[in-house]
Amino acid sequence: MSLPEPLGTFDAVIFDFDGTLADSHESMMNAYRVFAAEYxxxxxxAEQYTGMPTEAVAKILLPPELARAGGLRIDELESTNTGGVVALPGAVAALAAIPPDRQAIATSCTDRLIAARMRAADLPMPAVVVTRDMVAEGKPAPDSFLLAAERLGVDPARCVVLExxxxxxxxxxAAGCATIGVRTRYDDEALxxxxxxxxxxxxxxVATDGGIVVTPA
Structure with missing residues (x-):
């Protein structure tokens, strides 16, 4: 797919974390191996559901009475084992190019997990970070993106999301944002x-007075 020049001008850019800003696959798989053995x-x-909120995964895989503890255990394992978490190409440059008040992260990670992975990837934490703990419904609900736009003080329709x-x-x-898919795991049709x-x-x-201009590199 050839990209237009430019893609557009936006008031803010909202990033997913895992698979967009950083590669956490190795760390995630190690955590799920331990979780699977323990439970x-x-x-x-279990591997099929990686990337979903940990509580949601536990609800799918475990009896209701074990789901909460199982979700907390996955989060603990992922947060304390961040070996192999690395920034993906272009992540550092993208975060540096966008003014702090015009960027956010919207992630399925918990507060604890995103903090651990951002440190491991040596990426700067934006002022606005929306985690699974902060919203009633995680992705694919629009809640995370709507809250990120609200905290940035911009119209969701004027945001572009990297996922x-x-x-x-x-x-x-669903939140009304423009979208750019990153082919880390899925092809264009699936995204x-x-x-x-x-x-x-x-x-x-490129930050301008009129907004963030996004173009092919």
Missing amino acids: GVDYKL DAPAGVRGAK ASDWCVDTLADLRF
């Missing part, structure tokens, strides 16, 4: 975003 869950089954998962893209679209790139390094973000 007697098939690891291959690597179909659920995140659906949530961003169904307005535009698609391989990594953030394929994009350039």
